[in-house]
Amino acid sequence: MKLGYETNTWGGVVGHPGGVTSIKDAYYVANGSSEQAIRDIAAVGYNGFEMFDGNLMQFRDDKQAFRDLLQQTSQTFIGVYTGANFIYPDILEEELLKFRNVAELTAELGGEHFVIGGGAIRGTGIRPDDHKLLADGLNQAMQIAEQAGLVASYHPHLGSLVESPEQLDQIMPLTDIHLCPDTAHIEAGGGDPADVVRRYGQRIKYIHFKDLKNNEFLPLGTGVQNFDAIVSALKEHDYDGWITVELDSYADPRAGAQISKDFLKKHFDYV
Secondary structure, eight states: OEEEEEGGGTTOEEEOGGGGTOGGGOOEEESSOHHHHHHHHHHHTOSEEEEEHHHHHTTTTOHHHHHHHHHHHTOEEEEEEEEEOOSOHHHHHHHHHHHHHHHHHHHHTTOOEEEEEEOOOOTTOOOTTHHHHHHHHHHHHHHHHHHTTOEEEEOOOTTSSOOSHHHHHHHGGGOOOEEOOBHHHHHHTTOOHHHHHHHHGGGBSOEEEOEEETTEEEOTTSSOOOHHHHHHHHHHTTOOSEEEEOOSOOSSHHHHHHHHHHHHHHHOTTO
């Protein structure tokens, strides 16, 4: 297994302001420096990084700067995190256009994984066909990613159509996309991350680790997540892909990354 880290801790999770009026520009963005994040991730000892779609798109007019950064830090660009509403047919075409632009740049710059969150919850509540709309949109997004040579995975997330174990079981038969579990989001939604890995292990090509306590996301080892059970479940399926640690925010991002790395090094023999 290989260890990566998400750059979003450097600046926290926000959105691109252009997305308010232009769906094709509705990116996730971390407000911090991507360059500093990647240098810190490398210094702590991770092998690679994932980043938000909006932060990646900041390099579309200076791709060489991105390639130079990879070379200077000896880091692997694991992939990108993106998302969409999926349930509104009138804007789905624009959302898929965004995916295509992001996927093509991800592939051009050497990324492997295309992680997709989303599935909006309407102001009036979830309608009976919303999960089917989400699944259909995910299948189209997966095709776009595969055409670019990327591995597409769906990331269940609090605040989306797939929070609970029951919702995950509802969506998985409706789509062919791979699953990227986020251990803390799974548990915060009422699920058991190790059980999810055991049940859907054949569809897991990528995974996010983060810890959880009192509904707060934390560095690994400082919450209540049972990572022994999660890693054991991964090994049952001979998982040998990336484990990417992801933490939405932390007062000192590099320190948070170090805490998680120290925990993994102490408890697991693959680090």
